[in-house]
Amino acid sequence: MKYKSINPRFIVVFSVILVAAFLRLLPHWPNFTPIAAMALFAGTYFDRKQYAFAIPIAAMFISDLVIGLHANMPAVYLGFAVTVLIGMSIRNKINVGSVVLASITSAVIFFLITNFAAWLASPFYPQTTAGLAECYLAGMMFFSDTANGFSFFLNDLLGTTFFSAVFYGAFYLVQMRFPVLDKSRF
Numbered sequence: 001m002k003y004k005s006i007n008p009r010f011i012v013v014f015s016v017i018l019v020a021a022f023l024r025l026l027p028h029w030p031n032f033t034p035i036a037a038m039a040l041f042a043g044t045y046f047d048r049k050q051y052a053f054a055i056p057i058a059a060m061f062i063s064d065l066v067i068g069l070h071a072n073m074p075a076v077y078l079g080f081a082v083t084v085l086i087g088m089s090i091r092n093k094i095n096v097g098s099v100v101l102a103s104i105t106s107a108v109i110f111f112l113i114t115n116f117a118a119w120l121a122s123p124f125y126p127q128t129t130a131g132l133a134e135c136y137l138a139g140m141m142f143f144s145d146t147a148n149g150f151s152f153f154l155n156d157l158l159g160t161t162f163f164s165a166v167f168y169g170a171f172y173l174v175q176m177r178f179p180v181l182d183k184s185r186f
Contacts, residue, residue, distance in 0.1 A: 005048060009181045012174060013045045014055060016167055021059035023163075025066055031155040035060060036083050036106050037163035043087020044094060045171065052084050075117030079110035094168065103164040107157040115139040 020038035038056050046052035060080060064073070083106040090098040119125050119135035140153050175182040 005051075008178070009045075010051075012171070012181055013042070016171065017042055017056050017059050020056075020163065020167070021063045024060075024063045029155050029159075031152050032159035032162075033156075034159065034163035034167070035080070036110060036156070036160040037103065037167050039080050039083035040087035040090075040099075040102055040106055040160075040164055041167045041171070043084035043089075044091045044168075049088075052088065053081060056080070056084065071121065072114060072117050075114045079113040082106070082109050082113065099164050099168050100161060103161040104157065107153070107160045110156065111139060111153050112136075 017038055020034040020041075023034045038059070042052045042056040046055065057077065057080065060077075086102050086106050086109070090102050115136050116132070118139065119132050120127075122135065125131035125135045140151055171181075
């Protein structure tokens with residue numbers, strides 16, 4: 001069969017990726033999105049590396065075309081690719097603990113990568129260790145909502161953890177209902 005990798009499991013995982021990309025376009029708290037959870041999920045459930053990277057990155061790029069492009073996109077996509085790798089690292093031990101740890105780790109790494117890129121490109125911060133620390137501190141406060149106690153970083157952490165729970169939990173329940181999804185690997 002020419003399209004052997006397109007099976008029920010592939011279709012369900014692909015559908016989760018599309019839903020996540022669409023959810024990014026809906027109104028939401030700043031940075032409370034399913035994007036990192038989408039990358040983790042793809043890394044975990046797409047056995048073929050080319051699918052694990054290409055499909056969520058393509059979905060993200062298409063949604064970026066709607067939302068808008070910006071200069072720091074290479075850092076964002078690098079952070080996104082690292083998140084796919086983190087998802088791949090838990091594929092043989094998927095449980096609540098590993099998903100929560102992967103969610104937290106991916107949010108922290110994404111923050112470190114994107115703020116490092118902002119520091120490199122910004123004339124506002126000196127290119128010193130102190131300037132980098134200042135950039136990371138500013139990144140922690142970026143889009144802060146002191147009335148509700150949320151920050152850009154915290155929203156990313158909460159969004160990634162929340163959407164990971166939704167995606168992994170829903171997929172687990174669907175696998176329980178339809179065992180063919182658990183047995184077919186692509």
